Amino acid sequence: MSLIARHFESNGLPTLILGSALDILTAGRPPRAMFVNYPLGFESGRFEDKLDQFAVVQQALRGFESISKPTIQPMDFEWQAGWDMVNEREKNTLDSRSERTTEPQYQTEADRIAAEG
């Protein structure tokens, strides 16, 4: 995503990444990023918690005006229960990628029928 951000920024369009993988963000050196220390998959807030999602996105967007030079700004959200849930799920997993195929991977069979008939 940093590669995309850097490209648009060099075209003159201000960008801001809302991300939750600090090491990946740091390697990519994006123009503006807000770091939320939630597990991957919850970059824009806790699930089924609209107040948290609103607060995360609201605080993140402030970065457009508060960041005046390339910066990755940590935000002050915490979610231990989310980390516990994800750590438990991943504790016996070495490789969590899906198989790399060139077949479209629909979320549901109904989606496949809707797209392909």
Place this chain on the structure above:
Amino acid sequence: MQPEPKQYIRQTRESYEKLGFEPYQWFEADSEPAFAPLRKPLSASRLGMISTAGTYVPGQTAYYYKDDTSIRSIRRETPTQDLRFSHIMQNYLQEARQDPCTVFPTEALTALAADGTIGELADNYFSCMGGIYSKNRVLTELIPALEAAVEKERLDLLLLVPL
């Protein structure tokens, strides 16, 4: 809280080494990024969004997992329950498939435009599938497609939400 930020690069490198896979290469920048100043405040700006979570809607072709460099256009008014995901790291999307706003914050953006925090929103958001192994294909296929799509939205600001 999680005491320290999780080290995804190190963890992935170590597990792939154990499995005998080639290491996955995240993008590593070797220079300072360009930095474009804001032309207007957020409250007067038109904001768009790109998600790399493989977001699609019913009727569209889903993403495939081997270096899919295509993009999808997602209308802003799309009901949240119509947002779908296909991404090579779909294990991170179990909850997002119940509540898509954990990675695709359409409801929060709509609320922030309604209360005046954001001037206005794009008519269309965009998605792609983040797990592309070839930097060259990101540069020559994905980014030009995103650039052409974003240009039509006449944006002042662009929010990027990676998976």
